[in-house]
Amino acid sequence: MRVMSWNVDGTFPPAGSPKKIEQRVQWLASLEHLPEILLLQEVNPHRQELWYDLLRNNLGYKAMTDTLDQALALDNSNGHITAIAGDWNLSDNKAQLGKADAPIALEDRELAFPEKFLVTDLAHPAGNIEVLNIRAVPGGEHGVEKLKLLEAAFDWVEAADERPRILAGDLNTPRQSWPTDRPSPSVTIGSQICAAGAWPPSRTC
Incomplete structure (x- = not known):
């Protein structure tokens, strides 16, 4: 299973640039293998129809x-899109709306940016x-936010039931701290879940 997260x-x-959106979709189309799970952040909501049309x-x-x-x-400003390739079912937890099956009530957290938190259930056979x-x-x-x-x-994952779970996105991770005065490289956190015909995935790489 290939998972890709992209801001x-x-x-x-x-209002969003159609040309920039088309260029990003063209780059995705150039990949040898498309990710089965695509997580997009900072999607301009004024271009929802265009994004859906191109992705589909x-x-x-x-x-x-x-x-x-x-x-x-x-x-x-912007929101997120989670897109799934194939015929899998997709359902929103919509945690920010306080749905009963959410392990924590995000509305009680008084988040200023709840649209940056998208939880989805992916039904796999x-x-x-x-x-x-x-x-x-x-x-x-927005340090506090x-x-x-x-x-x-963190609290969502801690409180949720035990099952396969993917957490990814743009976490705005800081530069890594080093004990010397050498330059600190930017840290990129990402993972790809790989399966060799088994479930759950046999390894993380």
Whole structure:
């Protein structure tokens, strides 16, 4: 199973650039193997229709869910899309709406950016996977809100039931601290879950 997380930086221009969106989809189309699970952050909600059209018709993603309407309603810039290739079923936990099966009530956390927290249930014939598509807002601008988002993600996983789970996204990780005065490289955190015909996936690479 291939999983890809990508911040597509849809903030500028404010209404979203169709050309930039098409370029990103073209790059995805150039990959030898498309990810079965695609997690997009910073998707401009004004271009929801274009994103869905390109993901579905150009790349073959068949199931998608998002927080774009919520981002528009809150006037909070951008939201997320989780897209699934194949014929798997996809359902929203919509934790921010306080659905009963959510392990924590995010509305009680008073998150300023709840649209950055998208939880999806992926129905697989061998068992369900829970997918958390998260973006932690930049700490330099929203330090407290970044911590609240990360704590909510941690608490969600801690309180949830035992089952396969993927947490990925743009976590705005800081530069790594080094004990010497050498330059600190930016840290990129990512993983790909690989399976060799077995379930759950046989290894993480």
